[in-house]
Amino acid sequence: MANTELMEGKPPVAVAPGGGLLDWRYVRYRFAHSPLALLGLAIILFVLAVMALAPWIAPYDPARLDLLHRLAPPGPLHWFGTDQVGRDILSRIIWGSRVSVTVGFGIVAISMLCGTALGAFSGLAGGGIDTAIMRVMDVLLSFPSFVMAMALAAALGPNLTNAMLAIAVVRIPFYVRLARGQALSLRERPYVKAAETFGASRIHIVIRHIIPNAMAPIIVQSTLDIGVAILTASALSFIGLGAQEPTAEWGAMVASGRDFLLDQWWYPTFPGLAILVTAVGFNLLGDGLRDIFDPRLRGK
Amino acid sequence: MSFANTIRRRLILLVFVVFGVSVVTFVISHLIPGDPARMMAGERATNETVAHIRAELGLDKPVPVQYIEYVRGLLHGNFGISIRTQRPVIDDILLFFPATIELAVAALLLAIILGIPLGVLSAVAKDRAVDQVSRTISVTGISTPAFWLGLLLIYVFYGRLGILPGSGRIASDIPPPPAVTGFYTIDALIAGDGRAFVSALTHLVLPALTLGFIHLGIVTRQIRSAMLEVLQEDYIRTAKASGISRARIVFHYALRNALIPSVTMIGLAFGDLLYGAVLTETVFAWPGMGNYVVQSITALDFPAIMGFTVVASTAYVLLNMLVDLVYMALDPQIREVG
Numbered sequence: 001m002a003n004t005e006l007m008e009g010k011p012p013v014a015v016a017p018g019g020g021l022l023d024w025r026y027v028r029y030r031f032a033h034s035p036l037a038l039l040g041l042a043i044i045l046f047v048l049a050v051m052a053l054a055p056w057i058a059p060y061d062p063a064r065l066d067l068l069h070r071l072a073p074p075g076p077l078h079w080f081g082t083d084q085v086g087r088d089i090l091s092r093i094i095w096g097s098r099v100s101v102t103v104g105f106g107i108v109a110i111s112m113l114c115g116t117a118l119g120a121f122s123g124l125a126g127g128g129i130d131t132a133i134m135r136v137m138d139v140l141l142s143f144p145s146f147v148m149a150m151a152l153a154a155a156l157g158p159n160l161t162n163a164m165l166a167i168a169v170v171r172i173p174f175y176v177r178l179a180r181g182q183a184l185s186l187r188e189r190p191y192v193k194a195a196e197t198f199g200a201s202r203i204h205i206v207i208r209h210i211i212p213n214a215m216a217p218i219i220v221q222s223t224l225d226i227g228v229a230i231l232t233a234s235a236l237s238f239i240g241l242g243a244q245e246p247t248a249e250w251g252a253m254v255a256s257g258r259d260f261l262l263d264q265w266w267y268p269t270f271p272g273l274a275i276l277v278t279a280v281g282f283n284l285l286g287d288g289l290r291d292i293f294d295p296r297l298r299g300k
Numbered sequence: 301m302s303f304a305n306t307i308r309r310r311l312i313l314l315v316f317v318v319f320g321v322s323v324v325t326f327v328i329s330h331l332i333p334g335d336p337a338r339m340m341a342g343e344r345a346t347n348e349t350v351a352h353i354r355a356e357l358g359l360d361k362p363v364p365v366q367y368i369e370y371v372r373g374l375l376h377g378n379f380g381i382s383i384r385t386q387r388p389v390i391d392d393i394l395l396f397f398p399a400t401i402e403l404a405v406a407a408l409l410l411a412i413i414l415g416i417p418l419g420v421l422s423a424v425a426k427d428r429a430v431d432q433v434s435r436t437i438s439v440t441g442i443s444t445p446a447f448w449l450g451l452l453l454i455y456v457f458y459g460r461l462g463i464l465p466g467s468g469r470i471a472s473d474i475p476p477p478p479a480v481t482g483f484y485t486i487d488a489l490i491a492g493d494g495r496a497f498v499s500a501l502t503h504l505v506l507p508a509l510t511l512g513f514i515h516l517g518i519v520t521r522q523i524r525s526a527m528l529e530v531l532q533e534d535y536i537r538t539a540k541a542s543g544i545s546r547a548r549i550v551f552h553y554a555l556r557n558a559l560i561p562s563v564t565m566i567g568l569a570f571g572d573l574l575y576g577a578v579l580t581e582t583v584f585a586w587p588g589m590g591n592y593v594v595q596s597i598t599a600l601d602f603p604a605i606m607g608f609t610v611v612a613s614t615a616y617v618l619l620n621m622l623v624d625l626v627y628m629a630l631d632p633q634i635r636e637v638g
Binding site for chain 2: 035036135136138139140142143144146147148150151152154155227231234235238239240241251254258261262265268269272275276279280283284287
């Protein structure tokens, strides 16, 4: 999808020297000296808090109609105004975080799990199987992924679950490639060779040695990906292929607010701002993590 | 690796990509619950009419036969008939493609013109206030929903200030210039039609800003990280030690070398513009491929969706090939090593 080429082109490399355990003191030190990464973390914690506390902090029921106060501008009663049936936009954004952000996590979880498993398998299997899997991935990566996600979502039927699945499917190849690269480099490590010598099964090696050691770059990639996933899911909802009314989903809210743009600017503006702020949070944190985990940038 | 080798590898990939895309889109189009023949005939059509249309579209044949016929058509440049517009899909694509390319080129130019100085500044002043500001701008760029930014720009520049148009490619009372390149701005200049040029240009501003801002982030990040890498090199230290001015080091030595890896990223970003274009075109009613495909998807017009996907994927692979070739031309090391 958009915005991700940079990350895909240059996957974050390795963990601590030797690919072993993380040096947490170093991570903490770098974090404390990276104001933007801290800002990202703060934004994410804020969003997660809003998600958790939605029932207590939302001033109104997000589905409550109030036909007397339709399209009310922002004011003391409704901080972000109301929509065309008088629902409080702030409350819908607060509840919508549970939809939009959860979908983002869901997309990344699905694509990361499937992609990592397949990539690790491909890298370890080697030979013809590896070549075949990677050629298929090359082909999949050459598809315009957003268009494929749109077509899949349309074919499966426009709802949020299908949109989530469609986006997750088109993102799998990125993780396959990343995990395979990790597996290729890890399988030459002495401890993996040792395990092989002792007759450990392939599954055992993947689960015990490859996956734990390959995780750092994959976690960095997935942090950056959550932002992308939230943006993409909201984009599908915006064009009508994701969440449908009356679900309080940020992209769908911008879409309904579009008709009121010129006279009631607040209606599409605030839900879009929520998407922006959340995506900024994940991107800042992901960038910070990448700087920390990428040894090539150390000491710069 | 030689030029010929790169071209050969990419062309082989292209064959697989087109094959893959055709299979995937074909399968998808047969998974959908709707009946294209009935959609084409309209709700009130009799069963006989629907059956007639089904036979006409070849939908009554076995699925593998349909697939073979579809691929045979593709090879002859025949993408089928759009269910929605009732025109050959290839004609629709040829009609809408130039508008998308014009928008994408304008957006990419904006992103490059602003992104390169911002990235250089950011790298030279790493971790200082300028760098933080520039990084914030670029992160905001990649985090902004294109459809939302488009709406905000329409609100401000069309709704409030009234200085720029908010939709379309050219004013409705001005006939489009005779097509030469398919770009309204350039065609208007060729035709010497000042009014059409101004109208086309003002219509282009907001969509290009929307799409360009998203890519500004990508360009800035790429230039920054490439510059940081180059500034660590020994030859830069040598240049500094020789007392060469800072400006000359940055622009003459560092930037030139930082641009080489950036060509790849920026080239790939151009492929990504397709994604942004789909949303931007929807918001601005820009009559391009993005708008076309969204409308086709809403109407479950699968011949159109399949045609678009095949063309877009082909363009993407060819673009990658071009980027590889430019990269090789710029960096002799790669040519000789590979």
